[in-house]
Amino acid sequence: MDQRLRLLQPWLQSQVSELAPKSSFVVESLAGDASFRRYFRVVLHSPSQSQQPDSLVLVDAPPPESLEPFVSLAIAYQEQGVRTPKILATDAKLGVMLLEDFGNRLFADNLSMATALPRYQTAIELLPQIMAVKQHRQGAIPDYDRALLQRENSLFTDWLLQEHLGLELSAAEQALWQQVNELLIENALAQPQLGVHRDYHSRNLMLLAEPLQGGRDLGVIDFQDAVRGPITYDLVSLLRDCYVVWPRDWVLARVEEAYALLQSEGLIDGVSWQQFLRWFDLMGLQRHTKASGIFARLYHRDGKAGYLADVPRTVQYLVDVSADYPELADYHDWLKARIQPAIAAKAAKTEHQESV
Incomplete structure (x- = not known):
């Protein structure tokens, strides 16, 4: 037992004695x-x-x-x-x-095309309730404002490109990045601002043994960083998960279901399907831009090497989605020609160093 756990032992013993008298643990x-x-x-x-x-x-x-x-x-x-x-x-x-204790049954466990549909539909049905949480007993939750979005986007350049890949951006590359950065921020701020879990994905949802209301067996964890922000953010986190990839048509079908649900809840009155899909796609670009930088930071700052394996998948999302938007053509080409080869080369070099 480490020193910190020894310090907590008297408190833990006291609490267990109250919650479960005569129990050992x-x-x-x-x-x-x-x-x-x-x-x-x-x-x-x-x-x-x-x-x-x-x-x-x-x-x-x-x-x-x-x-x-x-x-x-x-x-x-x-x-x-x-x-x-x-x-x-x-x-x-x-x-x-x-x-x-919610147990060990993760939403992510044993996912397949056969098991995915009911799980994801349940998670989507829960979104309006999460969106309703815009304040708590201490007051309003923080806004997902321009400053926060800017800090998050900077993780991509600061930690993935510079710290991890060692890239120096030219003036033209910096200008291109600033255009994309501004587009992603404006897209986020243009959406209805509601409660956002901020990490609503397959590793933060639990399958419970005892369902709550309506037979719903979904438990939600890791919500402490919730903010008031873009309506598509949690939907993107769920359907374009950094850890799980689903076929494009399957994802779009779930997005359509979410669009219909949010319309029925009166949360996106007057918003066309095309507008909602654009919000969703560009919100995904912002989230995966941030996430790829966070994965690099977790490795270099915190010594958590396991997250590096998620970088190629996350950047591939950027490549795939940017291909659908003409105004992102230069960005798409830059990612394919400059960033993805650098990621592959760095991974190969790291693997070689670890093997010798």
Whole structure:
């Protein structure tokens, strides 16, 4: 047990004694995410067959990480009928909390064309409830404003192109990038601004053993960075997932279903299908621009090498979508001629270095 867990042990023992009297427990590490938080499963062993839980989730988020956005947003989501983990205990000074354990069944597990449709349709049906969360007990959630969009887009040039690939952009390349950057920002700001989970994808959705309302068995996690932003953002995160790729026609069919749903909810009155699809496509470019930079940063700054494998797939989205828009023709050609070869060469070099 590391020093941090030893520090948390008295608090954990006290909480378990209240939640599951007379139980012993063991702590097991769980896979983490892209943050500095750590996650553990607290497996309970009870001498009786009571109705207490079998396990809990311990979240270790020492300052300066904050528990507050998670706690307030969990409550706000639950008020809208979104199934998020129940918060069982928190200590803001220690930077620790105990949550309901959603188990091990990820939305991403055993995905195939046979299993995907009902899962994705359920996730899409949940979007209006997520969009309704624009404030919590601490007030309004942050806006996905121009400054934030600019910072996110800069991750692509700062971390992927410069830090990871070592590229120096010419004046013409910088001008091209600035044109694309501005197009993506304007597209995001032009959309209806509603609640955005901000990481609504296959690794942050759970398949629950106990369905909530209407038989829906979907649990939502990792929502603490929610903002008020573009209506297509979470839909893009879900359907053009950085970790899972689906056929284009299949994705477009799901986008059409989402368009019909949002129209029926009165959230996109007067918005044509062509306009909505353009919002969706360009929003995907912004998200994948950001994500490819984040994956490079996770490797160079945080030592998380596993995310590098997601870079080629994420940049391929940029290539594929930009091919559909004439105003992005130069950008499309630049990605294919300059960026993708550099990514392939860097991957080959890294693989060679690791093998010797």
